Amino acid sequence: MNNDILSAFPAGSVTLHGRLGKAIRLTTENRLRKVDYGKLVRSFRNHEDGDGFWRGEFWGKIVRSAIRILQLHPDPDLDSKIRTTVRELCACADADGTLSTYPPEKRFSSWDVWGRKYALLGLCRYYRIIDADPRVLETIRRATAALIAAFPDGKRPGDGLPHDGMPANSILGAVELAARLTGEPSFFHFARTLEQTGCASSMNLFRESRAGKKPADLGNGKAYEMTSCFEGLLELYRDSGKQERLSCALDYFRDLVRYELFVTGAGGLKDLFGEFWDNGARKQMQSHADTALGETCVTTTVLRMGYHLLRLTGAPAIADVMENMLYNGVLGAMKFDGSWWMHRNPTPLAGSSFKRPAGDQIRGYGEDCCLAQGPEALGTGASSAVMLRSDGGIAIHLYEPLTLRTTIRNTPVTLHISGNYPNDGSITVELVPARPLEFPLSLRIPAWCENAVLEIGSERYSPASGRSAELCRLWKPGDRIHLTLPMPVRRIPSPDGSARFALKRGPLLLVQDSRIGDVNTPFALPDEEPECVSHPEIDALFRWPDGRCLCDYASAGNLFKEENTLCVWLPEA
Numbered sequence: 106m107n108n109d110i111l112s113a114f115p116a117g118s119v120t121l122h123g124r125l126g127k128a129i130r131l132t133t134e135n136r137l138r139k140v141d142y143g144k145l146v147r148s149f150r151n152h153e154d155g156d157g158f159w160r161g162e163f164w165g166k167i168v169r170s171a172i173r174i175l176q177l178h179p180d181p182d183l184d185s186k187i188r189t190t191v192r193e194l195c196a197c198a199d200a201d202g203t204l205s206t207y208p209p210e211k212r213f214s215s216w217d218v219w220g221r222k223y224a225l226l227g228l229c230r231y232y233r234i235i236d237a238d239p240r241v242l243e244t245i246r247r248a249t250a251a252l253i254a255a256f257p258d259g260k261r262p263g264d265g266l267p268h269d270g271m272p273a274n275s276i277l278g279a280v281e282l283a284a285r286l287t288g289e290p291s292f293f294h295f296a297r298t299l300e301q302t303g304c305a306s307s308m309n310l311f312r313e314s315r316a317g318k319k320p321a322d323l324g325n326g327k328a329y330e331m332t333s334c335f336e337g338l339l340e341l342y343r344d345s346g347k348q349e350r351l352s353c354a355l356d357y358f359r360d361l362v363r364y365e366l367f368v369t370g371a372g373g374l375k376d377l378f379g380e381f382w383d384n385g386a387r388k389q390m391q392s393h394a395d396t397a398l399g400e401t402c403v404t405t406t407v408l409r410m411g412y413h414l415l416r417l418t419g420a421p422a423i424a425d426v427m428e429n430m431l432y433n434g435v436l437g438a439m440k441f442d443g444s445w446w447m448h449r450n451p452t453p454l455a456g457s458s459f460k461r462p463a464g465d466q467i468r469g470y471g472e473d474c475c476l477a478q479g480p481e482a483l484g485t486g487a488s489s490a491v492m493l494r495s496d497g498g499i500a501i502h503l504y505e506p507l508t509l510r511t512t513i514r515n516t517p518v519t520l521h522i523s524g525n526y527p528n529d530g531s532i533t534v535e536l537v538p539a540r541p542l543e544f545p546l547s548l549r550i551p552a553w554c555e556n557a558v559l560e561i562g563s564e565r566y567s568p569a570s571g572r573s574a575e576l577c578r579l580w581k582p583g584d585r586i587h588l589t590l591p592m593p594v595r596r597i598p599s600p601d602g603s604a605r606f607a608l609k610r611g612p613l614l615l616v617q618d619s620r621i622g623d624v625n626t627p628f629a630l631p632d633e634e635p636e637c638v639s640h641p642e643i644d645a646l647f648r649w650p651d652g653r654c655l656c657d658y659a660s661a662g663n664l665f666k667e668e669n670t671l672c673v674w675l676p677e678a
Contacts, residue, residue: 109416111492116176123506131443142190149197154206161206161220165227166477173484195244202247218262218273225279249283271330274304277337304334320382328373332406370430371399371450399450401475405482424502431486436659446479460662498545504532530590545577560587604677614658617672621654629678
């Protein structure tokens with residue numbers, strides 16, 4: 106059963122030309138091509154996690170990131186590296202099929218199942234998108250069977266493990282994917298057993314969420330791992346169509362948006378590490394970075410869950426959330442040249458940007474969880490830009506300049522989006538079917554936009570904000586749609602009632618940056634609207650007539666230098 110009403114176009118169908126396209130090309134060239142994939146495989150071959158660490162997660166995270174990016178930016182060198190590393194990983198399986206970085210005597214301790222989960226997720230994505238190699242499918246089958254064999258009915262993967270067992274129990278989504286690909290009845294049974302236990306040791310996450318508990322009160326609140334469990338619930342819904350599964354995941358996602366996400370779309374805030382749900386939307390202004398982390402892994406997982414929900418519902422409100430996360434939290438976590446990603450993504454009052462390269466988490470291993478997942482967030486968000494509808498039409502969610510080449514009812518169709526979005530709200534969509542062809546086309550009108558104008562020839566419409574403009578007509582070669590999305594600067598009051606505020610223009614968060622002014626200077630919002638001007642190091646610099654300037658959050662601090670500081674919540678003048 107496939108309950109998706111939207112899906113990604115086949116790899117290579119979409120070419121992004123704007124800011125997202127540039128970021129994808131840079132992180133391909135300067136990060137993903139340069140990964141030591143052999144080192145990642147050796148962790149499995151040599152069982153290097155006998156010390157209780159999590160080297161096992163990096164192979165799956167990075168391979169998933171690379172495959173997502175390859176869908177949008179075909180690259181023969183990267184493609185070859187991924188094919189090679191998949192073959193090498195498959196050769197690491199033990200006699201019973203186990204794929205683990207832990208030695209036999211320490212199996213199922215610490216982060217073992219968590220690492221196996223990512224290996225399975227990477228292999229499943231490879232099989233579905235890159236190459237349906239039967240040897241890969243057999244590796245998936247045997248590795249999943251070996252995992253399940255260790256957990257008879259009544260025993261859960263997370264029993265006695267850190268973070269209320271959620272990291273290990275989040276294997277739910279991977280097992281369901283393996284079940285879908287292999288058809289093994291025992292895999293489906295195990296996935297449903299995990300659902301029934303609720304994926305946490307102390308409580309049933311899904312039952313308690315349905316009962317109205319906020320994310321901060323579920324399990325031990327560990328943000329990233331908890332959201333991974335709800336991703337698994339969506340995979341179950343995708344196969345079953347049981348509405349209560351989708352409703353539960355939707356409620357959880359809406360609670361994240363309401364209670365936990367920062368103004369940037371990042372999230373995760375509490376104690377020393379800041380990787381927990383803790384009513385972060387209200388508390389995000391605390392200035393200490395260690396307790397307002399906004400971990401990139403959290404951003405990635407929430408964004409990916411949003412992508413699942415967008416595919417399943419088509420809801421413009423979900424695309425709104427994803428857009429905010431993508432242009433602010435995601436791009437803001439990437440170094441300007443795409444070579445590195447950061448772990449910490451707070452929303453500081455003023456001072457250090459905390460845009461430091463993600464560190465070396467495990468004693469010289471040279472990798473970081475957020476460094477591994479940053480490209481995944483970028484690719485996932487960008488994949489939502491234009492999507493295939495289940496009725497054969499096209500859905501546009503982002504107005505990034507791009508070209509789509511596809512086929513509708515055996516007719517080649519090219520779609521071009523041009524403009525300077527998100528810096529500017531004047532957008533042109535050109536349709537070039539090989540012959541006149543009728544099909545539906547939807548265009549998301551962001552909730553932040555009032556008074557949008559849509560023009561097709563002499564026709565003029567005023568589509569409602571927060572909804573999709575639905576167009577179904579006979580499209581002719583060269584038909585053009587002109588969409589104007591007004592972008593006045595909007596004031597966002599501080600969540601704690603202090604004399605500070607944030608500013609947004611369109612989807613972009615505007616902030617002070619030390620390269621263009623003193624970040625501690627109080628700010629009074631002028632009555633006039635700013636103009637977007639060029640700057641050699643800043644993608645979107647906005648200047649008011651009196652000379653004051655703000656820039657987009659993603660550009661602020663993207664030099665990853667301590668001396669480059671920023672301020673998100675502006676002091677009231």
